[in-house]
Amino acid sequence: MKIFRIIFLCQIILLGGMMATAQSSLTKTEKNTALNHLKQSQAELIIAVKDLSEDQLNYKMSDGSWSIAETMEHIAISEKNIFGIVEMTLKTDPDPAGRSEVKMSDEQVLALITSRDQKVKTRPEFEPTNSFGSYTGSLDTFKALRKSNMLFVKKTKEDLRNRYFDFPFGKVDAYQVVLFMSGHTQRHMKQIVEIIKSEGFPKA
Known part of the structure; x- marks a missing residue:
């Protein structure tokens, strides 16, 4: 009888260990926060570029x-490449032990990327080179990618909190990469507004 008790206890311990290392899906609140931010940053961008002429666009x-x-x-380009980071993290196993290396909160990540106080030169693969053939091509590509990326956030059961990426400013989790992507849109929406408000901007 004692041996069966020992076996039963071992099974409980093993099951507990498996549960501790099992994937943890995003909470409903986390999904809603990301989706709302993605919707907002897209809406702000579309409003900023609405009804601009060729002279104004160029x-x-x-x-x-x-x-x-x-x-x-x-x-x-960034919508594709930044979300590519999320896809890359999914090829790794969740690692709860790595969470201690994530020093920034979600709010701090967003504040960092949306601020225009510090200008950073982008990497070559993010440089505009007429990749999509036209301004309209760029806008349509962005909309399609954002729709696909939002669907991923809505449907995913992946553990984005225990997968990580090292940015130059520090380690973040994959969920924060999604927020970073949305914040990046806001950052450059602000850049567009700066251009529109500049002294030499062509009149409509």
């Missing part, structure tokens, strides 16, 4: 700066 504040059309292309 206007540059200086020789080295981007036009609104180029900025839109960069946003579309």
Whole structure:
């Protein structure tokens, strides 16, 4: 009888260990927070670029700066490449032990990427090179990618909190990469607004 008790206890311990290492899906609140931010940043961008003429889309504040059309292309490229980071993390196993290395809160990640106080030169693969053929191509690509990415957030049961990526500013979890992607859209929406408000911007 004693041996059966020992076996039973071992099974309970083993099951508990399996549950502790099992994947943890995003909570409903986390999903709603990400989805609402993704919707908001897209809506703000669409409003910012609404009804702009060709001259306005291609206007540059200086020789080295981007036009609104180029900025839109960069946003579309980034939507693909940043979400690619999330997809890359899914190829790794969840690692709860790594959470101690994530030092920034969700709010801090968003505040960092949306701020225009510090300008950073983008990497070559994020540079606009007329990848989508036209401004309209860039905008349509962004919309399609954002729709697909939002559907992923809505449907996923993957553990995004215990998978990680190392940005230059520190380690974040895969859920925070989604927020970073949305915040990146807001950051460059602000850039577009700066161009529109600049002194030499063409009149409608």
